[in-house]
Amino acid sequence: MSTPQLDKTYSPHDVENRWYQRWIDAGLFHADPTHAGQPYSMVIPPPNVTGSLHVGHALNNTLQDILIRWRRMQGRNVLWMPGTDHAGIATQNVVERQLQAEGTSREALGREEFLKRVWSWKEQSGGTIIGQLKKLGASCDWERERFTMDPGLSEAVREVFVRLHQDGLLYRGERLINWCPRCLTALSDIEVEHEEATGKLYTIRYHLVDDPTQCLLVATTRPETLFGDTAVAVHPEDERFRHLIGKHVRLPLTSRTIPIVGDSILVDREFGTGAVKITPAHDFNDFEAGERHELKRIKILDLHAHLRLAGCLADSAVAEAVENLPVAKARPKIEQFLTDQGFLDKSEPHKMALGKCYRCKTVVEPFLSDQWFVKIKPLAEPAIQVVEDGRVRIIPEAWKNNYLGWMRDIKDWCVSRQIWWGHQIPAWYCETCHGTPFLRRSSDGAPLIPSDAVAIVAKTQPDACPQGHRDALVQDPDVLDTWFSSALWPFSTLGWPKQTPELKAFYPTSTLVTGLDILFFWVARMIMMGLKFMGEVPFRDVYIHALVRDAEGQKMSKSKGNVIDPLHVMEQYGTDALRFTLAAMASPGRDVKLAEERIEGYRNFTNKIWNAARFLLMHLNGERAELPPAQRSFPDRWILSRLNTAISTVTHELEQYRFDRASSAIYQFIWYEYCDKYIEMVKPALKDPNSEQAKSTRQTLAETFETMMRLLHPFMPFITEEIWQTLPHDGTSIVRKPFPTTKTEWESQEVEQEFALLEECRALMNQERAILGHTAGKRLHFNIHGKTDVAHSAFIKHKALIEYMENVENLSISGGVDIAAPHLLTLTSGSTEVGTSMEGADLHKAKDNVTKQMAVLQKEVARTRQKLGNPDFVAKAPPEVLTDHRDRLARESRMIELLQQALSQITLEQTPHQAS
RNA sequence: GGGCGGAUAGCUCAAUUGGGAGAGCGCUGCCCUUACAAGGCAGAGGUCACAGGUUCGAUCCCUGUUCCGCCUACCA
Structure with a gap:
């Protein structure tokens, strides 16, 4: 029989491609729900369908693949469910950029054509990341690959939407939401990233109507929003301002007057001037304050966050100057007007948190609009419960509190997005019932559904409204948040709402491996939805892995140029x-x-x-x-x-x-x-x-x-x-x-102990070589002495092995006699004594080496002596520690003695040579 | 503002119940010794962030400080 020979260095490239293909061809990753083993299942955190592999994915999927391959080898019934999500905003942005480059736009194409475009882009680039995961060796069951917009998963989305609605957990209403003026869509709270920025805190004079010589100083970071002010608030118990409540001030740069109200929630007496302007249509706090005081909401920004001052009675010169300008450009102009007209008291640098769109980093605006929301508290409570009682384990446990804290303070989830790529909301409105036809947005022809329109929520388009009107049903133009469908991933991928064998065998999944960054986006929502629709947690363990950074600890980003491309790494190193x-x-x-x-x-x-x-x-x-x-x-x-x-x-x-x-x-x-x-x-x-x-x-x-x-x-x-x-x-x-x-x-403990004795002996031999300056390549003669019976017989037994390993010629093993002799340098440790000839060695250097070693040892001995000399230590330390110290002292002293001895051996060796 | 985590060798990190701090990479020196120079052997390198406290004894526990991360938040 002849065995194959391998090349001298490992070249991963061919090996990887060859084996991966064979594994796939042999169906080794395919899961079978009837397999006899105990199920072990995971769902992949679906990467964006049009994305490509970065090092974070590489980490995430490597860890999953380790678990999956390990469990598969253990004979478990393993399923690793792969797939991708449609990444609504991100993907739409990509295709829109392509259109822009072609000189067209989604509006010009129309919804249907645009969606065709996105689908074809998905077909074209959707396989990229999947191919890269395969390169990584991911042993997913690719035959089951899913996409969040597959028909089955889309059905799951509609089913969930309808049932949440039936259960009163989904509602539509006009609320202030986070709006990205570039993506032109609503975002959920957690899709807004907060970044510290230095802006200015402007102090503006609002003159009293009754007595224009007096004014209220109002502090704001956003002077341009004053056009939307509908009141000024002071603290009701603030002695400085209490008497002003109920009076009115003139709103600068406009012909309006607004009331002064008392509000203890909104106003922090310590901050700024103690007076706050209220702009209910453009600020979350002000929105609530506006509700408390029944204030009008005046919108002064359009979808693009450009100023639109019609209806706020702005001075015409001002309005003309800033109309249709983005906030950033309008602000300095407003500042100038305020200064020129004597309204600006001062402005000082001010640190604040700026909310930015997590997809495009544009500054988001609080924006008043009609949106769909999931009423989250009733879903969150059981999701808190299962983590508290350990039915879902979060690993490392440190993140558990993070999760719980967030869940306990959770707000309703805005799920509608004003984009086209995604699951269109299964809600219809009857124009006939509504009385007047809905307006259409001029840019893209999308229907503008009025707040008071009644939604008919159904899995498929109804033939008629409950009043029997046909032909006048208009579907809600918005789509659902991508995370809405991702939240269903652990069961929608297994066939839900159908009761499939897969669902039965593999739900709940065993482990979820994911990064901290989507704990709230995804993990929390999967737990809520899993409990609600499956009546069971979606996974037992959540393993949260770290973020990957570069060697300097910086977050990797393309703009910093510090990205490590895993594909490049795989090419280069395997x-x-x-x-x-x-x-x-x-x-x-x-x-x-x-x-x-x-x-x-x-x-x-x-x-x-x-x-x-x-x-x-x-x-x-x-x-x-x-x-x-x-x-x-x-x-x-x-x-x-x-x-x-x-x-x-x-x-x-x-x-x-x-x-x-x-x-x-x-x-x-x-x-x-x-x-x-x-x-x-x-x-x-x-x-x-x-x-x-x-x-x-x-x-x-x-x-x-x-x-x-x-x-x-x-x-x-x-x-x-x-x-x-x-x-x-x-x-x-x-x-x-x-x-x-x-x-x-x-x-075998016995064999391991025997091995340890050999190692001890070899260590001494090496030390001698080092002292005498002999290289490992030099064949030497050694004497050894096993101080215990066990050691002695081990050395006898393994004489040949020691000779071979230490390049020793003619090893002498003496039984119990002192092997110190002329020309020999001897060293010893616990159970072994070793000696070799000093002939031919550089004795000066040897002396140096020994002296250095001794100096170190002497220091240590001194310390140990001091400790043992401390009566408190001797009285209070546990006996084993004392013994340990005494042993150490003995060991160290003995070692010094031996080095001393070695030193005199060397000196003795030197003498005749010097004499001659 | 609140919460959490971190600070240990040049770099990246370990060290579970407080009893002389380890590894990998890098570095230095010597070796192409028939599996491997993408290797072998040897070695240097640490007031365990700072200041207090508890203790016979602290890298470890407690308090405070500084610095660095991350999460979270509507101080205009």
């Missing part, structure tokens, strides 16, 4: 190296700072593994004899025992979602135990390929390496498959082979 890096750095609760050097380090690791496999293949030719572990050679028994520990550690750490510790355990085991120690120890046994020793060793080599590949497979799927295939194995692919489990017959 997918396995990238995956392993991400896993190794995924410490909980900490951001991942990714530097390319780290990836390179793990690329080296793949090469190390590769070359270890090469070594195996070079020596695996020939018969293999399988002995019971206890009868195998010392190196074999040792590596089996260590492998057992590695399996146990990796499994345990994966159970805790400690990807970092699991990967580090594998790394340590493979590199330092398997490669550095085991392979080295095994070489002598393989010298004669036909020996009994060689036959048994080959068996252990093959067996342990094969096991090791299975242990590593979830982390590095490609290289492990490639190597596994070349090793003696059963089956067609490592993907579905069992994950290693511990075997008690592999474990």
Whole structure:
């Protein structure tokens, strides 16, 4: 039998493509609801359909794939449900930009044509990220890939909408919402990002109508909104202003007068001047204050956040100057007018939070409009409950309070969006019932549904309204928030509202792996919707991983140019190296700072593994004899025992979602135990390929390496498959082979202790080499002495091994006699004494080396002595600590003595030479 | 403004019940030793942010300070 030979360095490229294709062809990732194993399921956090893979995705999906591959190998009935979401605003923006470049617009195309365009863009680019996930090795069940706008998922959306409406949890109404004047749509509260900005705090004089010589000073950061003011508020208990409540002031730059009201909620007496202007149509607080005082709402901004001053009685010169200007341009002009006309008292720099659209970073405006809202409190309560009582575990637990805090203070969710790409709201309005035809928006012809129009909510378009009017039904032009459909993802992807076998087998899912940034957007909403519509949590565990940053800790962004492109990394270093890096750095609760050097380090690791496999293949030719572990050679028994520990550690750490510790355990085991120690120890046994020793060793080599590949497979799927295939194995692919489990017959404390003795001995030999300046390559003669029976017999037993490992010629093992002798430099530690000849060494340097070591030791001894000399310490420290310290002192003193001895040995050695 | 987390080797991070701080990468020196120079061996490098407190003893617990993140919020 001949074994295949491998190239000298691992080249991941072909390996990856080849194996991924074969896995797919063999259907290894396909889930079967009738599979006998205990279900283990996950849904992928759906990436944007038109997006492409960034390093955050890479981390997210690597961790998921590790879990999935691990559980699959454990024999669980595994489903990893993949798919993408339609990313309403983002995708629409992309296509609109394309149209703009072509000199046209969505309005010009019309809704139907525009949607065709988006669909074709989706067809064209929607596969990109899926292809990239495959490159990453993601073992999703691609046959089940879903898209949030698939017919089935769209049906789920309509079903949920209708049922929420029936249950009174969905309503339409005129409210102040966050409006993006660039995307021209409403946003939910959490789609607004707050950013600190330095603006100005303007203090403006509002003159009293009764007595124009007096004025009320009003502080504002947004002077242009004064045109929408309908009152000024002061604190009702503020002595400075109390007498003014009920009086009126003249609104600067207009011919209007507005009342002064008392409002203890809105006004903070300490802030600014203690008087606040109220602009109910353009500020959330003012909106509520306006309700309390029954104030008119005057809109002064249009959809684009341009000033529209008709109806607010602005002075004509002012109106002319700022009409149709965006806020940013209007503000300085207003400031100028106020200054010129003596209204501006002062303006000073002021820090404030600016709300920006999370998609396009445009400053959002509070905007009065008709929108659909989910009444959230009744949904939130059970979703709080399940996290409190642990039915959903959030890992790391630190984020639990974050979740709970947000959920307890949750506000109604604005779900309507004024865009076209998405699930159009299944609500119709009857123009006949309404009495007059609805107005149409001039720009795109969309119907403007009046606030008081009655919505008919249904899964499909009704034939007639409840009054029996046909032909006059108009569907709500708005679409739903993308997160509305994402919230249903864990069950809509499984076929809901149909009761499918998949739904039965795989819901609730086992684990959700996601980033903190969508805890509220997505996780919270899935829990609410899952509980509401499935009556059960959508997942048991939520593992929240960190954000990926660059080596400086900066958030990666294209504009900063610090983006690490995972595709580029995979090209350069291989997918396995990238995956392993991400896993190794995924410490909980900490951001991942990714530097390319780290990836390179793990690329080296793949090469190390590769070359270890090469070594195996070079020596695996020939018969293999399988002995019971206890009868195998010392190196074999040792590596089996260590492998057992590695399996146990990796499994345990994966159970805790400690990807970092699991990967580090594998790394340590493979590199330092398997490669550095085991392979080295095994070489002598393989010298004669036909020996009994060689036959048994080959068996252990093959067996342990094969096991090791299975242990590593979830982390590095490609290289492990490639190597596994070349090793003696059963089956067609490592993907579905069992994950290693511990075997008690592999474990041997005795062998490990024996090994530790050898290591102790080798450490002393190395130290001697270092002192004497002998390189590892120089063959030396050593005397060793095992101070205990165990040590002595271990050295006797492993004489050849020590000779081989330490490049020793003719090792002498003395039994219980002092091996100090002329020309010998001796060193000792717990159970071992080692000596070698000083002949031919640079004794000056040796002396230096010893002296340095001694200085360090003497310091330590002094400290330990001092501690033990402290009566309080001796009286109060626990006995084991005391013993520990006394042992240490003894050890250190002994060591000094020995170094002292070594020093005199060296000195003695020097003398005759100096004499001669 | 509120909340949470962090500050440990040049860099990135570990260290569970307080008893002489470790790893990877990088760096330095020596080695192309037949699996691997993408490697081997050896080594340097730390007032565990600062100031107090508790304790025989603190990187660890408590208090305060500084700095850095993140989340959250309608102080005009």
